Amino acid sequence: MRNIPSSNLWRTVSIAAVLSTLLMLTGFGYAVKDMLWPQGETFIGESPTTPPPENKSLSASSEIRITAFGDSLTKGTGDATGEGYVKQVMALLTEKWDKPVSLTNNLAVNGMHAGRLSELLRGDKGYEYAISQSNLILFTIGGNDLFQLATGKSASEATGEVDLDKLKEQLPSGLQRFKAVIERIHEINPNAQVVYMGLYNPFYDIDELREGSLAIQQWNQEAYAIMHPYSNMTLVPTFDLFENTIGTYLSSDHFHPNHDGYAQIAARIVQSLD
Amino acid sequence: MNISSASKKDPELGLPEYVQQTAETVLYVQGLKKKIRGKPIIHDVSFDVRAGEIFGFLGPNGSGKTTTIRMLVDLIKPTAGEIKICGHDVNRDPEQALRHIGCIVENPEVYTYMTGWENLEHFARMLRDIGIDRINEVVNIVRLEQRIHDKVKTYSLGMRQRLGIAQALLGRPKLLILDEPTNGLDPKGIKELREFIRMLANEGMSLFISSHLLSEIQLMCDRVAIISNGRVLAVGTVDELVEQAGSYVVWQFDKPEEGRKLLAGEPDLRLIAPDEHRIDEGLLANLTEASITTMPAERIPALVEKAVRAGIGVLSVQRIAPTLEELFLKMTEGEGIG
Amino acid sequence: MDRLLPLIQNETLKIWKKKRFYVVVLVLLVLIPIFTYAQMKIAENNQKNFRDWRSQTMQQISDYQNALSSERIPEEWKRFRRIAVQQLQYYLDHDVNPRSPDGVTFTRGFMANSVTLFYPLLVLAIASDLVSGERSSGTIKMLLTRPVRRWKILFSKLVALTLYVSLIVVASGILCYLISGAIFGYGGWTMPIFTGFLINGSDVDSAAVHAVPQWLYMLMQAGLIWFSSMTVAILALMVSVLVRSTAASIVTMMAAVIAGTILANMSSSWTSAKYVFAVNIDLTGYLAGSPPPIEGMTLLFSLLTLGGWAVAALIVSFGVFTKQDILN
Numbered sequence: 001m002r003n004i005p006s007s008n009l010w011r012t013v014s015i016a017a018v019l020s021t022l023l024m025l026t027g028f029g030y031a032v033k034d035m036l037w038p039q040g041e042t043f044i045g046e047s048p049t050t051p052p053p054e055n056k057s058l059s060a061s062s063e064i065r066i067t068a069f070g071d072s073l074t075k076g077t078g079d080a081t082g083e084g085y086v087k088q089v090m091a092l093l094t095e096k097w098d099k100p101v102s103l104t105n106n107l108a109v110n111g112m113h114a115g116r117l118s119e120l121l122r123g124d125k126g127y128e129y130a131i132s133q134s135n136l137i138l139f140t141i142g143g144n145d146l147f148q149l150a151t152g153k154s155a156s157e158a159t160g161e162v163d164l165d166k167l168k169e170q171l172p173s174g175l176q177r178f179k180a181v182i183e184r185i186h187e188i189n190p191n192a193q194v195v196y197m198g199l200y201n202p203f204y205d206i207d208e209l210r211e212g213s214l215a216i217q218q219w220n221q222e223a224y225a226i227m228h229p230y231s232n233m234t235l236v237p238t239f240d241l242f243e244n245t246i247g248t249y250l251s252s253d254h255f256h257p258n259h260d261g262y263a264q265i266a267a268r269i270v271q272s273l274d
Numbered sequence: 275m276n277i278s279s280a281s282k283k284d285p286e287l288g289l290p291e292y293v294q295q296t297a298e299t300v301l302y303v304q305g306l307k308k309k310i311r312g313k314p315i316i317h318d319v320s321f322d323v324r325a326g327e328i329f330g331f332l333g334p335n336g337s338g339k340t341t342t343i344r345m346l347v348d349l350i351k352p353t354a355g356e357i358k359i360c361g362h363d364v365n366r367d368p369e370q371a372l373r374h375i376g377c378i379v380e381n382p383e384v385y386t387y388m389t390g391w392e393n394l395e396h397f398a399r400m401l402r403d404i405g406i407d408r409i410n411e412v413v414n415i416v417r418l419e420q421r422i423h424d425k426v427k428t429y430s431l432g433m434r435q436r437l438g439i440a441q442a443l444l445g446r447p448k449l450l451i452l453d454e455p456t457n458g459l460d461p462k463g464i465k466e467l468r469e470f471i472r473m474l475a476n477e478g479m480s481l482f483i484s485s486h487l488l489s490e491i492q493l494m495c496d497r498v499a500i501i502s503n504g505r506v507l508a509v510g511t512v513d514e515l516v517e518q519a520g521s522y523v524v525w526q527f528d529k530p531e532e533g534r535k536l537l538a539g540e541p542d543l544r545l546i547a548p549d550e551h552r553i554d555e556g557l558l559a560n561l562t563e564a565s566i567t568t569m570p571a572e573r574i575p576a577l578v579e580k581a582v583r584a585g586i587g588v589l590s591v592q593r594i595a596p597t598l599e600e601l602f603l604k605m606t607e608g609e610g611i612g
Numbered sequence: 613m614d615r616l617l618p619l620i621q622n623e624t625l626k627i628w629k630k631k632r633f634y635v636v637v638l639v640l641l642v643l644i645p646i647f648t649y650a651q652m653k654i655a656e657n658n659q660k661n662f663r664d665w666r667s668q669t670m671q672q673i674s675d676y677q678n679a680l681s682s683e684r685i686p687e688e689w690k691r692f693r694r695i696a697v698q699q700l701q702y703y704l705d706h707d708v709n710p711r712s713p714d715g716v717t718f719t720r721g722f723m724a725n726s727v728t729l730f731y732p733l734l735v736l737a738i739a740s741d742l743v744s745g746e747r748s749s750g751t752i753k754m755l756l757t758r759p760v761r762r763w764k765i766l767f768s769k770l771v772a773l774t775l776y777v778s779l780i781v782v783a784s785g786i787l788c789y790l791i792s793g794a795i796f797g798y799g800g801w802t803m804p805i806f807t808g809f810l811i812n813g814s815d816v817d818s819a820a821v822h823a824v825p826q827w828l829y830m831l832m833q834a835g836l837i838w839f840s841s842m843t844v845a846i847l848a849l850m851v852s853v854l855v856r857s858t859a860a861s862i863v864t865m866m867a868a869v870i871a872g873t874i875l876a877n878m879s880s881s882w883t884s885a886k887y888v889f890a891v892n893i894d895l896t897g898y899l900a901g902s903p904p905p906i907e908g909m910t911l912l913f914s915l916l917t918l919g920g921w922a923v924a925a926l927i928v929s930f931g932v933f934t935k936q937d938i939l940n
Contacts, residue, residue: 017775027835043823383750
């Protein structure tokens, strides 16, 4: 170094490298400090600013935004194409009204039951946001409440082991939770069209379980009564689809509808909308 | 005659000088031993190099030359023994000791992705107080001015060799160690190198040159150490060693058969069979049907007279000095037998 | 130090002249546009499918939840998903977009994803032949016969290596920002990012969660990347001292790094694997709050483990380099 003039290259590289090293050391030091002695503080970002959809009937709105939530039926379980009824409803609506139809979210989770759903509707900002941003809400709930609680297993595994007495026992508490769900939906968005798909008895073709249909019907009836006060809410019945044509419309798990079954449900939903 | 055993007794060959380090000893090596993976490679190497001399280090490939040189420059740690450069122990104080050395170990390996100049800058930065001026100086000494700013990968071997020497000279060393410096050079390059080495020595630098080519050493060096199988067989001036080896006397008669008979009858003369001598064939090319002998030189006039009296014409009598090859083979044979 | 500085200059210039850093920059220049393009396609797709980031985040949460309800998914994955769900939920609940499409966010993601394999690879491009390269070219004989102690030479190589590791991390960040910014815009510096998630099994403790501006998050992340890259660099330096050929040196280190990455993905049951250095390389995960590869690992643990490896490697490197015989 002495007597040999340092080249520009060395000066540039060394200065850049030393500055980089100092920067990295600072970052490292800060990271260690921040991670080892963290200080929690609540930070709230900006609330959503997107305007909610117009307060009109669906046919009059310029676009249709759908939020779907609930259990495996809304998820589309059993449909080999993965569409479920939600996607098919979207296709039919586009055809019917020729206007943009978009899915804000399909938040359905397999195994969802009414209790969990009402918790989410109350505590989860995402649900609240999605529902407030939509003018059409599709949901299914209740199947797991009745069958899961009656068997102690998840609904799709319950084939043949349903205890009809327990099923009936579950009805009142399940309906109470359903009521909470409906009220909460109304609170979040009183203007959107809400379509609830009624329950069906997947075990109609098993003689000793056919009686279960009565309990199912009781649920549907009570549910209808709960929704009745809200003019924007509709219950679409499905039980008749899965009685004599159960082999055509149920998927191989003998619990969820297949693609054609979902197609029938979608058609009914679309018929009910205006 | 066995030179190696003789040399150990003969004070003229310089062996006792190892014991006393004179002030002008640049490199002092005593009792050097090295084992590599438990196997002894260097058994016992001792010699010294004095200021201003060109010291040859002679041995066939695999004799331990390179290992010894690597120990001299701190690339390999000796198992035992002492190496001092200008009084500084290489192992204990390498920074002081290596300051006085410039070296090229085996090939002149420099950074091929840099220019010659950048290489010199690189090595100059590893020394104290070596600046641009000195770099220019060594570039001039090795005459690389034209190409010094080109990438080394474009250099010929000769140029790399010169760059290597320039690098070695940077620190104004008292001792320059060159390992097989003529390897790969063409005859012109070798001649230039030889002159260059002589020039450096004239300026007071000591040179340590290893080679397996004995003619090289003979042409370049003042003193020589001969190494074989990890042992120094002899150390001495080139002339002393040649003297010790004795010389051949080659006779050419007009009647070769009768001449040979005459010589055979002499008591202190030994006739050498044509396939036993070790004289350069080139030297014998013109001496057809010559008789090769070993004998005391002072007896030549008397023998010539005797031959003439016997009616045998003497065409020529020549004393031919043995090459270092000859010397070396004699000593290694001795080694083998002893 | 005045004697060391010229040596450091030598080593720094040699790495530069060998064009190793060009290679690193070149690799970055090729790879970043590819990832930027891929990210652009994803962004386009999301824009088509989702009204805004909230919908997208919601959808991701419910997708994860559906995966959780499936019985065919291994428990280890479920743990990761559960934690991810809780973190996404936290972002959602606090009205903060976890993935805004801008240059800074892209750069942050790129750097975080590169820490386990890509950065080690770039570091190896420079570190692997530091000593073995001098050996195979024979220049080590020139280097070690100068009147400079061997530890000083290795130390200057280590310093030069450190400088280049810093340059690599900074250069990758700058290049990534410049290239991706051309597509996604150059904003996002002040966007809040949450850090401080504490993982307990499959639960997230958000008591210590706080928001930092993205530039600070990037700085912290780069610092952690630098630390793990330095560990890799020091280990590579050791291998380069021990192994004669540069190729062998690269292969050895790559094998170690890749093996570590694989271990990190599958070693939940073999807990002693957490002492392997490569399992600890992903320090940025702690910052983001992603679950550690093996339960019970913390930032402090990983720092100490990496530090331990680095110190051991330095001891071996200096021990061997200062004593070894140069035989070839």
